[in-house]
Amino acid sequence: MRFLLLIVVLFPFTSAFAEQSQSVQRIISLSPHMTELAYSAGLGNKLIAASDYSDYPEQAKKLERVANYRGIKMERILTLKPDLILAWKGGNPSREMDRLQQLGIKIFYSNPTQLTDIADTIIKLGKFADDPSQSITAAATFRTQLAKIKARYQNKSPVRYFYQLSDSPMLTISDGNWPSPVFDICGGENIFATSTAAYPQVNQEQVVVRQPNVIFGSRHATSKENSPWLKWQGKLPAVDNHQLYQLNSDWLNRPTLRTLKAVKQVCQLLENARKTLPLL
Structure with missing residues (x-):
């Protein structure tokens, strides 16, 4: 009975996750650190373009470049028809980002201010992956290692x-x-x-x-x-x-x-x- 109840409780969440991950199939990253985090979260198969200097992991070097220090290539981004854009809050031009959002493109912003934000961001990105297990494992490993370092040096x-x-x-x-x-x-x-x-x-x-x-x-x-x-x-x-x-x-x-x-x-x-x- 408890098992059946657990299934009933979890079913809406599982369905919501599946719906969200399936609705996002084409992702563009406009920051090197977001490109790297996307791969860590299991989104490598959905990345179609990235910004200059997105050079890690190795497969990121093969992605088309649609942004650099001068700005973003708006027309090319629209031609690629992304479902989701990964951006750096404060690091990407706000005017262009607002325009993309007005055109109905979903934007995920990252603005880390503390070390734990890295794991939190990976978990959030993992919701767009076909399988969230990679993001969960990566975030947990990061948090464990970070806790050990903190304990060693805090005093x-x-x-x-x-x-x-x-x-x-x-x-x-x-x-x-x-x-x-x-x-x-x-x-x-x-x-x-x-x-x-x-x-x-x-x-x-x-x-x-x-x-x-x-x-x-x-x-x-x-x-x-x-x-x-x-x-x-x-x-x-x-x-x-x-x-x-x-x-x-x-x-x-x-x-x-x-x-x-x-x-x-x-x-x-x-x-x-x-x-x-x-x-x-």
Whole structure:
């Protein structure tokens, strides 16, 4: 009797899921991280086009390109007749996105502000897949690994860091903006945390005043081998203690399952930096 009751209760949900997944067969992604998340959620067979730099996983490289840094190819998108468009809130031009929505195209927006949003987004995307099991498994694995990392580093002493997002102009991040959650979970203390701008433009003098113990950059910014910070020898603990690190920007700046690789990388580097801190 209980088994029959369970079937009756679950039947509407199962039917609703099947109806939603079948109604979406042609998907376009307008952001590299959304392309990656779509594959993680089991939507690879439904992707028909994507934005430039959608290069992971390998099969994503074969997708037609319908967007780049200059904008989106509106006419081509309409010709492809997508059932669903995956977009980055704030990263895609609002005027064009509003137009697509007015034309009746369903748009799924992503705007991650914390690490758990990655798993939540995969679960939501999985509702459009023919089989949601892949998204459920991927999200559960991500959450489990994230919980283990959090437990390991939550009581570690804070390490003051500076993340150089770009070189010219020199940009960084403030708290609550991606990828600050990656550094937070490892015990990083952002020297520009309270900036009113999401991605403030700063200069080297401002960094020196704040005395970071670690400086992170990417291949687009600074590196240990070729760094503009080396002239600050004797003025920055990060330079004096050789705590200048180049991070994998694809892992760090794209909120996807590979963000876990960025978390592990940052946590280990901050742990190295702790060994250089003076004893309290």
